[in-house]
Amino acid sequence: MTARTTGADQAATRSPGAGARRRIPLVLCAAIAWLVFVVAHRVLSGRVWWWQVPELVPPLALAAVPVVLLVATLAARRARRAAAAVALASLALGGGASGLNPAALWHDAAPAPADAITVFSWNTWYWDQPVGRQMPPPTGTPAGDVAAFYRYLHAQDADVLLLQEYVYFGADSRPIRVNDLDRLRREFPGFHIAAASEMVTLSRFPIVLQRGLDPPPDGGRDTPVPPGSDWPGFYTVKTLRTDLRVGSGTVSFYNSHISSPVDPSAGGLDLFSLGRTQHAARQADLRALAADVEANPLPAVLAGDFNASPAMGILRLVPGRMADATPALRSLYPATWDDGWPWWRIDWAYTTPEVTVHEYRLVRSNGLSDHSGQRLVLSLSR
Template identity: 70%
Template sequence: MTDTRVATRPGDSRRAPRARRGIPLVMTAAILWLVFAGLHLALSGRVWWWQVPELVPPFAFVVVPALLLVATLAARRARRATIVIAAASLVLGGGVSGLNLAALWHRPVPAPADALKVFSWNTWYWDQRAEGGRPMPPPTGTPPRDVADFYRYLRDQHADVLLLQEYVYFGDGSQPIRVNDLDRLRREFPGYHIATASELVTLSRYPIVLERGIDVRPWAADDPDTTEPPTPDLPDFFAVKTLRTDVRAGARTVSFYNAHINSPVEPFPPGLDPRRLSRRQHLLRQANLRAVAADVAGNPHPAVLSGDFNASPAMGLLRMVPERMADATPALASLYPASWDERLPWWRIDWTFATPEVTVHEYRFVRSNGLSDHSGQRLVISTSR
């Protein structure tokens, strides 16, 4: 009988099965990630139940395809198809990855002498965690801080306009409690004009000629699930999440929208817990941005919208930012700007947008050194009219 066996080199019988096992695994992973990226682009910001996948760190949309491409190099079969699939998911998800490629070539225009310095910051419940300060329980697991350090940090920004969020305390039962620190603010910022609404406070070195909280209720009235009873001490806490302040600086009037868009989770107790994601919060987030967009559409002045949007670059909610406004991100020098949480800076949820009449000359995130879980946004802007 003729011997039909083919001679093999030592080790071939081990390598071939391993290669056969590896190819389907890598290719399957690439297909699954491509499907996930496609579903994310289609569903994010449109359906409330996609909010859990939205919490993925945005850099995953470039890191995962890149790792799949590297893993494909070890494959012996179907390598070309796997590369195509992984590359397609990289192209598909690259726009929501948070990468700021404009930092490689963007060169800001030098600021004129009359440019405005703006500072926007989520303060993390104002000075509630101050040592020996307010008689409110601090957020769970947060260290105390000194009131003087808090105000020193604000003064050190040397800003003409400060847009501050979470001007609020939380008391027993996690209910919001109104802050009244106006006397202290006037002492710390003599000559500044102050506007407040809900949990927002705006300070301006220049006169404030108009101030109003933007009420979300007309934009949420069609759905009863978005209704929320007012709290006794801060009745507009749920209704107003953006404060518009028009500032008269010389011959120009600039509108500043100080925003704190709702979190994707139920607000009480404070904190990010995916188990508390809800349809109501999703609808409120949309309603707040619709309300802002409507106000901006009827506003003839140059305008800046800045604050805590509770939305990462991977969240489709940002598609609802007013059409007139452009993202200021290209002015950032960082390739992957992140503003939250400072202990693990994987996400960016603090943003600034501006109308075409506004030029952003400088833009950077300023670490709060433990005063908040958010970095501050520091900008230098000017207007063409």
């Protein structure tokens, strides 16, 4: 007796295998989703304000995620080649913004000449305001804290110091002016000092020009100064330019602290404060800087806290004359934000072609700041 097989039975027999063949493998779905994110990031980052939350991803993820996906394809039964191809495409598109510094493996800097210039750039984290930071500066600041602050500065043995956050902050997140110039003159006798907004520059070389760069009225800012502020320059001037007489020539040093993507009145990392106003302020800061650099025929050095990781497209606005000094770093993954896990680099250094970088290293602040310092040894092309 022969059993009869109905069409329904045949469909039931075929359906598990057929359905499995029709389903897209999970690893391919993940690879496609990540590639879509990377493409969107390349297109939108730095251009639209509402992409600021995705920009906070640790930059290393742009290289690490595709690598993890490539490893996962080894265990895939189907669509292995397609998943690998998609993962490689996302690595090619996003790897350059991952913060990795492969040049550390082969870069060989030229020895510094005897007349080389040592530059130290550092975000001081509200100057010497004690730990806790979100408080008015007390009248009796512990002497040990201030002494440690100045010992750290002296230890850099720098010819030029580019210091940011020359400011205190009150409990209401209101910036408070610092007047520490007399102390700086005592601590650094013979140095020349320039200050603007919350940047201060100290130099062994004579200062022949100094000015804060204030974005023009059409610079794109959208009401950056809080109503009633008695210090509008704090919000608008985010770069201090000083031209220094070095030997028989003049070199421009740009000391920058680009506005944070987070509204400073939030008092911390508040994702709801990543708004259009801060994005416009950051663009205006960098456009003012770029306009000045492009009109400046002098050799130039630019360093400071840009509040921008390698993953943030706003770095496209860095002046075109400037070359990133990162290849001279010895670190494969340099990170400068010391607050918490060291996944982000937000401090940068750039030079024009007339300036040679012989040495570049990051100096941990040992708790004095939430930023590492940047120490460079430079010389002028002859």
